Amino acid sequence: MADFKKQFKKGVLELGILKLLSEKDQYGYSIIQEINIRSNNTLDLKDGTLYPIMYRLEDAKLIESYWQEPEGRGKPRKYYRITSTGKERFRQMLYDFNEVNDGITKILKG
């Protein structure tokens, strides 16, 4: 019961990932970096956290993946693309997130 951040992150990582994929296709490792850079490392996303999320999103058909050779050398990278179902779901998630956020904000300020 010590790690509050862990609890507060529930769901928001999915939300952030879907947001990034709404902007452009990306592979796993670059998602980790972009989440951490944009959030000033406050979300501190690790690979062991990301990949299970990606498989879950893919199972749910919210995203799709395809392998692609990198420019230059290196192993092929697994790119992810958001589906139309995923875009719709993202909008719903965003709505729910804002609702919860507004609610708790009112209580914390009241």
Place this chain on the structure above:
Amino acid sequence: MADFKKQFKKGVLELGILKLLSEKDQYGYSIIQEINIRSNNTLDLKDGTLYPIMYRLEDAKLIESYWQEPEGRGKPRKYYRITSTGKERFRQMLYDFNEVNDGITKILKG
């Protein structure tokens, strides 16, 4: 994987409850009502959700409880009081919550 709100609420209910108890001692049922009123029902807190949280917070010594007769008639009510440990923990939780919130906000706007 359909109920996003459920995930977004993780941790924030504890945060809201500790906030209310920071203001004044309250019994379970009144906490439910106040959370729902203040949040315009967006948090939609139910008794089956609240009581397990209260026991958890009490086990962790963040709150204490005492029974008290209501004014007028009725069964005695179980009042909760936040402890000094609880107040300290609340500050930490609030900090972590704001950190996660700032992080995801940056990503959603970026």
Place this chain on the structure above:
DNA sequence: CAATATACCTTGTAACACAAAGTAACTTAC
């Protein structure tokens, strides 16, 4: 008297973040 509100309690479940471990290729520094 039936319905509704108040007030508390318990059990079981699914979802989630994460640690920790592994595999493998490429790059940089000594």
Place this chain on the structure above:
DNA sequence: GTAAGTTACTTTGTGTTACAAGGTATATTG
């Protein structure tokens, strides 16, 4: 050239949490 670090993906197991669904019991209102 070899050791260390970075890139990149994968898998297993664990603890926490919100919640549904059930329960008990008293007081009030129509």
